[in-house]
Amino acid sequence: MMNNFIYAGTSAAIDKLWEKLIGWYEAIILKLPNMIVSVLVLIFFYIIAKYGSKFLHKLLSKRIKSSSIVDMITKLFYAVVIMIGFFIALGILELDKALTSILAGAGVVALAIGLALQGTLNNTFSGVLLSFLPRIRIDDYIETADHSGFVQEISLRNVILRRPDNHIVVMPNSLFIDEPFVNYSLTPRSRITVSCGVGYESNLREVKEMVLNVIKENFPQNEGEGIEFYWLEFGDSSINFMTRFYVDYIKKSQMYSQQSEAIMLIKEVFDANDINIPFPIRTLQMDTPVSVQNKTE
Template identity: 40%
Template sequence: MNKVVEKLETWKDIFIKNIPNIAIALVVLVVAYFASRAMNSIVNKTIGKRIRQKSVRDLVSRVASGVTILVGLYLAMTVLKFDDTLKTIVSAAGVSGIVIGLALQGTLSNTISGVVLSFRKNLNIGNWVETSGYSGEVMDINLNYFVIKEADNNMVVIPNKTILESPFKNYSLTTKMRIAIECGVEYGADLEMVEQLTIDTIRTNFNQKEIGKDVEFYYTEFGDSSINFLCRFWIDSENALERLKAKSKAMIEIKKAFDKEDINIPFPIRTLEFTNKLNVKNNIAREKVSAN
């Protein structure tokens, strides 16, 4: 019983001796708590202008808040002279972090990729992109996946890691898009007339002066049944759907212009020639004589 009393007396003396340190540690923890809340709000407002994804904003702000709390806890334990305990906690956290990191390697990779994608200036929600064999409008960049809405209204969910490691084409980075049309005309056509007619048709239906470009026209080859050409022009567009519409319209207008001027767009023709060098009638007569 005396040993217990002595032990309690010792703890009391230590407690009284460390009252100033305990008070300082409590103040540090309280300040760290309110600082973490302020940090959460500040970071959320600061990155809110650059990151539209709420999940990513919350993650970044919570990480900043957690780091502030950890700093306060470290200072408080240092004031209380719990250095050995602090080293033990840090060592245990390090080992646990390695184990958890290996177990959740794929998930953590997608989460980190989602944060990186959110800070990219060349990729935002609403952009029309093409990546990993899919093309459509970016609907969401979440912590683990990337959502694309295709032209047929299907939603495609792609892991963030795949997007980060794969090349992608962003049609929304520029409002100018070039359209290429390949066609052919008959060998008897006036090539200079065809060239000028095609250029005039494109200029009439697609204003190239506002874009600051001009129509390009090149004959490319002597085909099997036609002389083929390539026509390129520019449109104002931010997605692949507008590109398809412009190409379709250009093909219709070129066909109308060619039909009006009696310019033929030939299709491949195969001629089959049957030759009969044998006299069929004489062969039939010989067979009848032999039969008699």
């Protein structure tokens, strides 16, 4: 009797399992067209992601010199296309509940990651934005409130500057988005200033004409530019002036070179015309006479 009970239980379990397998088989047969379509959709989006990312990589490489930024954007494009294909395939299979659960879970995970990596993501998106901005490029000479140098690399997190003394400065990308900076490489010509002073006995109109002529001969000005000359003040030992004019320079060393040349030219024309460039002289007056004694051995 016990054997009959065991046999009946085993037979019922096998029958239920068989019915379940038949149900699955029938469901697979019914869903087979949808499964084939979903597989074809996945293959289609895989091809788009693969070749689209290669095309995007070539396109971005022409505009962005930072390889890390280009790789990040192409990988993001690849992942987004694959995810779109995956969600469409789930919709074709009528797995709406699974799709909703996945989206909800992805939203929670994305929120948690965003809160945990807020600073990192800020620098990353700032790096992407900087890569597309025409106001900063590789090899540009820029100057911030604290540093200046040539842009060597724009990575996902940092802008790397090479200072004129060859030291490397690593700055977070967000600083270039939130704070002002000067890019000397954007304008091929800029105005420089040279200051000097002449003695009180000098003819100021003649001095002005000398300076304007020597600058005009050696630093030609383009249309819309010009040479400016201003007397500034009566100094302690000289009457001081400044002259401003445009030169070609996109980095500080070129500016210093042009200023140095202008100073030498002004000094030469002053020497040729006996124009005195005075220097401060201090006279010490002592109430008590000082005697100087020569000691001989």
